Every structure is written in structure tokens, then in C-alpha cells.
Amino acid sequence: xxxxxEQIAMRVxxxxxxxxxxxxxxxxxxxxxxxxxxxxxxxxxxxxxxxxMGPYPTAEQVxxxxxxxGKETVTASTGASIFSSAESFAMIRGGHVDxxxxxxxxxxxxxxxxxxxxPGKLIKGMGGAMDLVAGARNIIVTMTHADKHGNxxxxxxxxxxxxGVNCINRIITDLAVIEVKEKAFxxxxxxxxxxxxxxxxxxxxxxIVAENIPDMVF
Amino acid sequence: xxxxxxxxxxxxxxxxxxxDNMTIIAGGFGLCGIPEGxxxxxxxxxxxxxxxxxxxxxxxxxxxGLLLQQNQIKKMISSYVGENALFEQQLLSGELEVELTPQGxxxxxxxxxxxxxxxxxxATGFGTPVGEGKETRKFDGRDYIMEESIxxxxxxxxxxxxxxxxxxxxxxxxxxxxxxxxTAGKVTVVEVEELVETGELNPSEIHTPGIYxxxxxxxxxxxxxxxxxxxxxxxxx
Numbered sequence: 001x002x003x004x005x006e007q008i009a010m011r012v013x014x015x016x017x018x019x020x021x022x023x024x025x026x027x028x029x030x031x032x033x034x035x036x037x038x039x040x041x042x043x044x045x046x047x048x049x050x051x052x053m054g055p056y057p058t059a060e061q062v063x064x065x066x067x068x069x070g071k072e073t074v075t076a077s078t079g080a081s082i083f084s085s086a087e088s089f090a091m092i093r094g095g096h097v098d099x100x101x102x103x104x105x106x107x108x109x110x111x112x113x114x115x116x117x118x119p120g121k122l123i124k125g126m127g128g129a130m131d132l133v134a135g136a137r138n139i140i141v142t143m144t145h146a147d148k149h150g151n152x153x154x155x156x157x158x159x160x161x162x163x164g165v166n167c168i169n170r171i172i173t174d175l176a177v178i179e180v181k182e183k184a185f186x187x188x189x190x191x192x193x194x195x196x197x198x199x200x201x202x203x204x205x206x207x208i209v210a211e212n213i214p215d216m217v218f
Numbered sequence: 219x220x221x222x223x224x225x226x227x228x229x230x231x232x233x234x235x236x237x238d239n240m241t242i243i244a245g246g247f248g249l250c251g252i253p254e255g256x257x258x259x260x261x262x263x264x265x266x267x268x269x270x271x272x273x274x275x276x277x278x279x280x281x282x283g284l285l286l287q288q289n290q291i292k293k294m295i296s297s298y299v300g301e302n303a304l305f306e307q308q309l310l311s312g313e314l315e316v317e318l319t320p321q322g323x324x325x326x327x328x329x330x331x332x333x334x335x336x337x338x339x340x341a342t343g344f345g346t347p348v349g350e351g352k353e354t355r356k357f358d359g360r361d362y363i364m365e366e367s368i369x370x371x372x373x374x375x376x377x378x379x380x381x382x383x384x385x386x387x388x389x390x391x392x393x394x395x396x397x398x399x400x401t402a403g404k405v406t407v408v409e410v411e412e413l414v415e416t417g418e419l420n421p422s423e424i425h426t427p428g429i430y431x432x433x434x435x436x437x438x439x440x441x442x443x444x445x446x447x448x449x450x451x452x453x454x455x
Contacts, residue, residue, distance in 0.1 A: 047321065048247045049391050056449040064250065064441035065378075065390040071248040071444040082390055084397045084425075085247070085273070086329040089322030093342060117347070122306060123318065125298035130348060131322030134341040165345035 001193040002174035003216075008142055010035045011172050011216055012101055015140060016042045023047065023092065023132060025102030026070050028142045032101060043077070045097055047128040049088045052080025069128065092128070093135040100136035102129060104143050104168075106158045109205045111168040111180045113141060114160035126163060133164030145173040145202045152204035154178065154185055175199050177216065184208050189216045224384040224434045225413065229259040232407050232435040236372055238265050239292075243328060243370035244272035244282065245399040248301075248444045251392030252281050253376040253409040255437035260374075261285055271295040271368055273324060273395055278302040280442055289313060295368070297321035301444070320348060323365050325398055330367035332401025332430070337366045373403025376439075377426065380408055381416040384431030385424045393425065400426045409437040 003011070009031035016022060016032075018040035024030050036042055044053040046068040053068055054075035061075055068074040076082065091097055104115040113133055116126040133139055146152050154171065171178040176199050177189040184206045190199060192215045200207060226232050233256060236242075242260070246252035257276075260268075261284045268291050275294050276283035285291050286304045293315040299305055308314035319327070320342045330338050339362035343349045353364040375396045378389035386408055388396055400406050408426075413436050 046391075048250075049394050056447045059448050062443070062446060062448065063390065064443050065392040067248065067250045067391050067444070071250070072447045073443060073445070074447075076390075082393060084393050085321065085325035085395045086398050089325050093322055093340065112345070122300060122309075124300040125296060125318045126320055126348070127298040128321040130320040130346060131342045134344070135322075162346040 001191065003191045005031060007218065008172055008174060010218055011177065012140065012142055013037065015099065015170070016040065017098070020098040021045055021051070021096065023097050023100045023136065025129070027103050029101035029103065030070070043079070045088070045091065046074070047088050047092065047132070049083050049085055050074070050076060050080065051083070051091070052077040054080070089128070089131050092131050095135055095137055097136045099138045099140065100132045101140045101142060102132060104141045104153070104163075105160055106153050106155055107141050107168050107171055107180065108155045108158045109180065109183050109185055110157075110166050112158050112165045113163045113168050114158040115163045117161045119161070129163050133167045139168050140170045140172060141168050142172050145175040145199070150202070152202050154203045154205045156205045175202065187213055189214055191216055222383040222428065224428065224431055225382050226433050226435050229255060229435065232256060232409070232433050233259045233263060233372070235405060236260065236263060236265055239267045240265070240371040241269040241271065243368065243373040243399045243402050244270060245375045245394065245396030246281070247273050247391070247394035249276065249281050249442050251376050251388065251394050251396055252276070253374045253407075253437070254281070254439050255435070256374040256407055256409050257282060257284055260290070261288060264288060264290065266290050267292040269293040269295065271324075271328070271370060273297050273321060274301065275299050275305055276302065277444065278304055286314070293317065295319055295324070297324050318348070325395060327365060327368040328395065328398035328402045331369040332398060335367055337364050339364055368402060370403045371405065373399045373406040375400045375406060375408045375426075377408050377410045379412045379414055379419065380410040380431070380434050381414050381419050381428075382434070383416050384408065384428030384434050385419055386410070386426040386431065387419060387423060388425050397426050400430045405432050406430055407433045407435070409435050411437070411439060
């Protein structure tokens with residue numbers, strides 16, 4: 001069985017280490033904040049200028065001056081700091097953010113990512129995604145393994161305009177955990193109940209499969 | 219003698235000198251921390267062919283979206299747009315031009331512009347459509363593109379508190395692009411929630427020193443929320 005969005009988010013949360021500063025993109029990455037291991041501390045960075053993003057506010061706490069990068073009302077956690085956009089991106093571009101998790105349309109075996117523009121469709125912009133993929137030390141992509149027509153999103157070479165080149169280390173999909181290195185995808189884990197054959201059939205780019213691929217553990 | 223007193227009483231005075239074809243740098247992220255009254259004043263002045271540098275372009279009927287309604291904007295330099303139908307329409311019809319710029323690059327362009335740095339190198343955008351046609355250079359084996367800084371004829375800024383000398387403090391995430399915008403205008407106008415006596419603000423806590431600020435006006439803010447999300451509590455479950 002392929003994973004649900006929540007299960008992908010749960011698997012993403014296992015990538016967090018104690019003391020990590022983490023930037024989570026909109027969608028599944030944001031959900032991962034709900035599954036952080038209780039024994040570790042991570043601090044969430046929101047690129048509009050907040051380090052230490054807390055939960056959504058109660059009705060009484062709602063404050064128009066307190067939003068996240070998705071423009072949603074939010075709170076600051078204990079130990080948070082608030083700063084300008086230039087400071088925020090100095091953190092990101094300077095490599096101070098330990099981990100970035102974001103969605104994508106395509107990733108290729110070189111670790112290049114396409115996530116912001118589909119030619120022919122209205123382009124809304126890249127926001128902070130290009131800065132994040134150029135700056136974070138460790139970048140994980142979450143996405144479905146194939147699109148709704150069954151076309152693989154893991155390619156030898158991205159076909160869509162890029163967000164960044166040679167920057168993605170890991171991909172967590174509804175079917176598998178994949179490491180990207182040495183111009184190939186390396187299958188590390190598979191979703192429970194999913195066969196290696198299915199993953200192979202849905203991975204268009206070069207895939208290296210070792211013996212005995214373990215199931216993801218939740 | 220006005221000395222360092224930057225306070226103006228009326229919006230006409232706040233935006234005096236703005237004419238067609240000028241470039242305006244605007245603070246704000248979404249609808250958070252935007253100079254609402256200054257935008258309304260620009261709308262009232264009906265200046266056209268403006269280039270506006272701002273992370274976003276407001277929504278239909280609010281924020282910078284108000285200037286779209288009167289076709290006052292010729293070009294937007296932004297990282298993320300299209301929260302409004304009118305923007306999309308004008309873009310598709312060719313009335314409006316947009317230069318999409320990565321958010322960090324946009325912040326740095328304003329910062330560098332205000333700091334007298336004409337250009338800088340960044341890895342952001344290398345190998346992507348953003349890097350096309352730009353000078354590239356390798357440092358320590360990594361590829362970078364050169365980005366030019368931005369300055370504006372006017373900068374419009376929203377602050378929480380300011381004193382008469384133009385020293386400003388921002389509140390929470392309404393800070394965002396405002397401090398950089400404040401440095402990058404030939405004329406920088408700050409709209410504030412609260413004007414305090416000079417000397418009241420703690421010098422160590424000032425975000426924008428008054429040297430960058432030309433005019434200060436006290437505004438009234440609606441502070442519209444774009445995406446209100448609430449944690450359920452025991453009372454409202």
C-alpha cells in the first residue's frame with residue numbers, strides 16, 4: 001500500500017535530529033511538525049522572519065502581525081526570535097538551517113529539482129524555494145512517486161524549469177525512501193506492502209537497489 | 219527649523235513628489251506589515267506606470283491590489299504573486315509585467331541597494347530560469363550568479379512605533395521586508411501605528427535608525443488577515 005500524506009509526514013519526522021533548525025515547506029512537509037519525536041527538540045524556521053514557530057493560535061491569541069510563510073496566523077514558541085527577511089535568508093543562504101523539507105514536481109539523479117513552474121500554466125513565483133534549496137545543508141523532497149497519470153517524478157534529467165541544481169539528498173515518497181548520490185537514485189526503504197518491482201516500474205531515472213530493502217517503520 | 223523632526227501631518231505631504239514612471243519599494247509580506255494608508259494615497263494620486271518592488275502584490279481590493287484596480291502598476295518585482303484575479307488578468311493581457319525574483323535575493327537586492335553595494339553573487343537561482351543571461355562566477359568550486367541591487371525613488375514602510383526623528387521599531391512578523399525597504403528609497407516614508415516622543419524608544423532596540431527615514435506619518439490600520447487558522451480549544455471544539 002502506498003503511504004497516506006500523514007504517513008509520509010511521519011516518515012519525514014524521523015529525519016529530524018535533536019537540536020535541528022528545520023524549514024518545512026507548505027503541504028506534507030508542514031504536517032511533519034505534528035510527528036516530531038517527543039524526546040527531541042527541533043526549532044522551525046519560517047522564512048518570513050520567525051525562528052521558533054509554534055502552533056496555530058487560539059481565537060484569543062490571533063494576531064495579524066504574527067504569520068508564517070504560508071501567510072497563516074501562527075504563534076512563536078518559547079525561545080523564538082523574529083527578524084527581517086534579509087536576516088531570515090542570511091540564515092538560509094548562509095547554510096545555518098540544518099534541514100529543509102519541500103515538495104517538488106520532479107527530481108533527477110543529479111539531485112536537481114523542479115518545483116515552481118509548469119510552462120503554459122500561470123506562474124505564481126518561486127517564493128523562497130530557490131534560496132532554500134541553494135542554502136540548506138540537507139534537503140529532503142516529499143512527493144508522490146508518480147503523477148496521477150502514472151508518470152514517474154524521479155527522472156534521469158528534470159524536464160521542467162529547475163528550482164535548483166545538484167542539491168537534493170533524499171526523497172521520501174508514498175512508496176519509498178530514496179537517497180540521491182553518484183548520479184543515481186538508491187532505494188533505502190520501501191513502504192510496507194509495496195514491492196521493489198512496483199518502485200522500479202515507477203522510477204524512470206537510474207535506480208540502484210541493494211538486496212534486502214527494509215520496510216519503513218512507523 | 220525642523221531639525222530631525224520627520225513627522226508630517228497629511229498623506230499629501232507624505233507622498234509629495236511621487237510622479238508617473240517612478241519605482242516604489244514597498245515593505246510587507248502578504249498583507250502583514252503593509253503601509254495601508256500610503257498605498258491608499260498613491261491610489262488617490264493616480265500616478266501611473268509605476269514599478270513596484272514588493273514580495274507580493276496584495277489581494278483583490280486590498281494592499282497593493284488597490285493600485286492594480288486603477289492600472290497604476292506597469293511592472294512588479296516580486297517573489298510570489300497571483301493571490302488576486304486582477305493580477306492574473308493584467309498579466310495575461312500584457313498590461314502588467316512581472317519580474318519574479320527569489321525571496322532571499324529580493325531581500326538582499328534591497329539590503330544591498332540601501333547599503334551602496336551595486337551587485338552581489340549568490341548560489342540562489344544558478345542553473346534555473348532566474349540565472350539565465352546573468353554573469354556567473356565560481357568561488358571555491360561552487361557556481362554563483364551575479365544579482366544587481368535595487369533602489370527606489372520612494373520606499374513605503376510600515377512600522378509599529380517611531381519617534382519624531384524617524385527611529386522605528388517593527389512588531390512581530392510585520393517586520394519582514396520593511397527594514398530593507400526603508401534603506402533603499404531616495405525618499406523613505408514610514409507609516410506608523412504609534413508616534414512616541416523622541417527619546418522614549420530604547421536606542422538598543424531600534425530596528426531602523428532615523429537616518430534612513432525622510433517622513434513619518436501616523437496611520438490607521440485595518441490589518442486584514444489573509445489566512446486565519448485557529449487551534450481548536452476546549453471551548454470551540
